[in-house]
Amino acid sequence: MVILSVMILNKAGGLIYQRDFHEGLHKLSSNDFLVLAGTFHGVHAITSRISPVHGSGGLEVLESENFRMQCFQTLTGTKFLIFAEPHQPNIDVICRRVYELYADYVMKNPFYQIEMPIRCEAFDRHLMAYLKPKQ
Amino acid sequence: MSTTKHARIGEEVWKSRVDKVNAELVTLTYGSIVQQLCKDLEGDYTEVNKQLDKMGYNIGLRLIEDFLAKTNMGRCNGFRDTAESIAKIGFKIFLNITPTVTNWSADNKSFSLVFEENPLADFVELPDDGRAQNELWYSNILCGVLRGALEMVQMQVEAHFASDVLRGNDSTEMRVELIRIIDDELPPGDE
Amino acid sequence: MSFYFAIIGTRDNPLYTYEFGTSKSGGDGVARFREDQRSMNQFILHSSLDMVEEVQWTNRDLYLKTVDRFNNLMVSGFVTGGNIKFLLLHDQKAEDPIRQFFTEVHEAYVKTLMNPFYEVDMRIVSVVFDQRVRAAARKYL
Numbered sequence: 001m002v003i004l005s006v007m008i009l010n011k012a013g014g015l016i017y018q019r020d021f022h023e024g025l026h027k028l029s030s031n032d033f034l035v036l037a038g039t040f041h042g043v044h045a046i047t048s049r050i051s052p053v054h055g056s057g058g059l060e061v062l063e064s065e066n067f068r069m070q071c072f073q074t075l076t077g078t079k080f081l082i083f084a085e086p087h088q089p090n091i092d093v094i095c096r097r098v099y100e101l102y103a104d105y106v107m108k109n110p111f112y113q114i115e116m117p118i119r120c121e122a123f124d125r126h127l128m129a130y131l132k133p134k135q
Numbered sequence: 136m137s138t139t140k141h142a143r144i145g146e147e148v149w150k151s152r153v154d155k156v157n158a159e160l161v162t163l164t165y166g167s168i169v170q171q172l173c174k175d176l177e178g179d180y181t182e183v184n185k186q187l188d189k190m191g192y193n194i195g196l197r198l199i200e201d202f203l204a205k206t207n208m209g210r211c212n213g214f215r216d217t218a219e220s221i222a223k224i225g226f227k228i229f230l231n232i233t234p235t236v237t238n239w240s241a242d243n244k245s246f247s248l249v250f251e252e253n254p255l256a257d258f259v260e261l262p263d264d265g266r267a268q269n270e271l272w273y274s275n276i277l278c279g280v281l282r283g284a285l286e287m288v289q290m291q292v293e294a295h296f297a298s299d300v301l302r303g304n305d306s307t308e309m310r311v312e313l314i315r316i317i318d319d320e321l322p323p324g325d326e
Numbered sequence: 327m328s329f330y331f332a333i334i335g336t337r338d339n340p341l342y343t344y345e346f347g348t349s350k351s352g353g354d355g356v357a358r359f360r361e362d363q364r365s366m367n368q369f370i371l372h373s374s375l376d377m378v379e380e381v382q383w384t385n386r387d388l389y390l391k392t393v394d395r396f397n398n399l400m401v402s403g404f405v406t407g408g409n410i411k412f413l414l415l416h417d418q419k420a421e422d423p424i425r426q427f428f429t430e431v432h433e434a435y436v437k438t439l440m441n442p443f444y445e446v447d448m449r450i451v452s453v454v455f456d457q458r459v460r461a462a463a464r465k466y467l
Contacts, residue, residue: 074200074203074204075203075208075209075210075287075288076199076200076203076287076288078200096204096207099200099203099204100204100205102200102204103200103201103203103204103205104201104204107197107198107200107201108197108201114196114197159440162440163440163442165442166440166441166442167442169442170442170443173443257440258437258440258441258442259441259442259443260441260443260444260452260454261443262443263451
């Protein structure tokens with residue numbers, strides 16, 4: 001499994017978590033990441049509006065030559081963006097697992113403030129262990 | 136979704152994906168919280184109810200994510216579906232009880248949950264100071280949990296207890312009313 | 327047979343008392359102490375506390391059997407892990423039934439202690455507890 005990076009957006013489109021899981025990625029400044037998140041949030045909203053099918057969600061997958069981005073939006077409006085290699089299988093399973101880790105180690109941490117940037121060491125640790133198991 | 140399907144999901148998640156703890160630990164922990172609140176607020180039970188509801192609300196905001204992550208549920212198909220999910224999946228996986236959904240209002244916007252058992256209230260007897268029996272809603276935290284959890288999935292509800300066996304009523308009943316569906320409004324400046 | 331039962335807290339304060347008669351062999355469950363005897367019961371029971379405190383450290387069991395005698399009356403004791411004493415005044419020997427009675431009361435006491443609004447050494451006013459003690463008395467004594 002090769003996951004490049006993970007981003008989490010709160011329901012207002014603010015970036016609350018970003019982490020790389022692969023070496024040699026193109027680095028962005030934290031400000032650029034914030035802009036990127038905000039932009040994606042807008043694009044996601046637009047895609048759900050312009051959909052010809054009634055009641056459609058927004059953008060889910062973005063594919064390019066070098067990566068594939070999966071957007072998983074929960075019913076509460078939180079978005080998980082997972083960047084993986086183009087042919088990574090079972091990415092929806094990965095999304096669900098990341099969501100579970102988020103529910104366990106972020107939401108259940110009593111000191112985490114909802115909608116605020118995630119600084120939970122246990123979440124980092126478990127995410128790392130899941131996405132980048134020791135070979 | 137049919138109601139048997141709810142029951143099945145609840146059962147399945149409860150069996151395979153929930154960490155169990157000793158029920159008495161939960162009962163005693165909750166009991167000491169309520170008791171301490173009563174002491175700190177000097178027997179102002181209306182305020183105790185309010186604080187319990189607030190605590191529950193904060194739990195609900197977080198618990199909903201766990202509920203969605205564990206159950207893999209999609210959006211509910213109407214408020215009746217929501218009620219079934221709360222009773223047969225939500226209460227099942229978090230407290231291993233299944234309250235009965237009943238007493239629907241004609242407009243399908245409010246219903247009752249009737250609790251045959253309530254693990255929070257095992258062993259409890261309300262203080263006999265002549266007021267607790269009429270003023271304290273011992274399990275009021277549950278109302279807050281529902282309010283918080285449903286708010287996160289765009290439903291504003293009002294929940295309160297209508298009766299409680301601890302007060303000597305025949306049953307324990309919570310009334311839940313849908314106030315409005317919160318529209319997915321974009322925050323200002325994010326057009 | 328007549329009985330006088332009391333629960334004594336850790337500061338030697340009474341938490342609960344109950345006077346009753348046997349329900350065995352056609353008994354009606356009413357105590358038949360002589361009138362001048364009745365007033366002595368509390369006194370006898372509490373004076374046996376010293377004996378209980380002696381015996382409790384040499385006995386591994388919670389049930390201390392008969393700890394004290396006064397004329398034809400006996401006092402049996404039981405100490406919970408939290409040092410709450412159950413004392414029973416009785417006028418005939420009945421070791422096993424009393425053990426069963428104490429065990430059942432102990433169970434009811436633990437349930438009472440689990441009530442978040444009850445604190446150790448508080449007087450026990452719970453109706454549920456009272457009913458359970460009465461039921462245990464009817465069942466075993």
